Amino acid sequence: MTGITVRRALARDARSMAELHARRIDEGFLPTLGTAFLARLYGRVVRTRTAAAFVAVDAEGTTVGFAAACADLGSLYRRFAVRDGAIAALQAAPRIARSWRRVLETMRYPQHADGLPPAEILAVAVGERAAGRGVGRALVDACVRDLARSGVTGVKVTAGSHNGAARALYEGCGFHEATRVHVHDGVESSVYVRDCVARGPAPLLHSVELGR
Numbered sequence: 015m016t017g018i019t020v021r022r023a024l025a026r027d028a029r030s031m032a033e034l035h036a037r038r039i040d041e042g043f044l045p046t047l048g049t050a051f052l053a054r055l056y057g058r059v060v061r062t063r064t065a066a067a068f069v070a071v072d073a074e075g076t077t078v079g080f081a082a083a084c085a086d087l088g089s090l091y092r093r094f095a096v097r098d099g100a101i102a103a104l105q106a107a108p109r110i111a112r113s114w115r116r117v118l119e120t121m122r123y124p125q126h127a128d129g130l131p132p133a134e135i136l137a138v139a140v141g142e143r144a145a146g147r148g149v150g151r152a153l154v155d156a157c158v159r160d161l162a163r164s165g166v167t168g169v170k171v172t173a174g175s176h177n178g179a180a181r182a183l184y185e186g187c188g189f190h191e192a193t194r195v196h197v198h199d200g201v202e203s204s205v206y207v208r209d210c211v212a213r214g215p216a217p218l219l220h221s222v223e224l225g226r
């Protein structure tokens with residue numbers, strides 16, 4: 015039996031999270047900004063008190079999945095812009111210039127999502143070889159428990175309405191579809207929400223069984 019461990023992400027995990035994001039997530043414009051930009055963003059997530067990330071690591075120490083969440087996406091983006099904006103913008107400058115409209119759409123999205131909880135699961139990705147074995151679910155559960163422990167009462171997540179794996183994951187984790195939005199180029203996305211219930215301290219480490 016091969017064990018996969020889910021643990022809180024550290025700054026040194028930012029690069030592998032960025033690489034998984036770039037390889038596995040084709041929704042939104044973030045992957046188009048490049049791995050260096052994503053690594054800086056996830057570096058900021060793990061350093062921000064109101065945000066959190068978890069990684070799933072296999073027995074060889076390879077990162078096979080990650081999830082990131084924050085209590086308020088707007089304030090995370092503002093913090094990122096102030097602390098990392100200049101370097102991140104330089105790293106992604108040609109790509110930002112090409113997709114400036116999508117950058118603005120994404121920055122505005124939290125403000126026009128009226129009535130939805132400000133807390134958000136930013137991204138979840140599991141590598142091809144570890145997919146379908148409960149790793150995504152363990153990562154989402156870890157994020158929800160962490161948000162609940164910090165006093166968050168509700169959380170949302172957005173996924174392409176066509177993304178069957180993501181829909182199954184979020185519905186299986188207790189989310190329900192609250193609304194549909196068209197964020198980029200008219201592509202439809204579903205916004206899922208669920209309550210967060212604090213149930214005592216979350217374990218920082220736990221194992222997920224592969225090959226069920």
Ligand SMILES: CC(C)(COP(=O)(O)OP(=O)(O)OC[C@H]1O[C@@H](n2cnc3c(N)ncnc32)[C@H](O)[C@@H]1OP(=O)(O)O)[C@@H](O)C(=O)NCCC(=O)NCCS
Nearest residue numbers: 038138139140145146147148149150151179180182183186
């Ligand atoms: C979405 C994703 C994270 C799921 O991770 P995973 O580890 O394979 O998911 P799990 O094994 O924990 O499965 C969770 C549920 O989703 C279902 N599921 C997983 N992959 C599925 C697929 N391809 N099609 C249909 N259902 C699927 C499982 O059967 C399970 O359902 P259950 O709760 O009823 O048992 C993974 O497919 C992935 O990385 N996709 C690419 C990135 C992405 O789209 N991320 C989400 C948007 S940011």
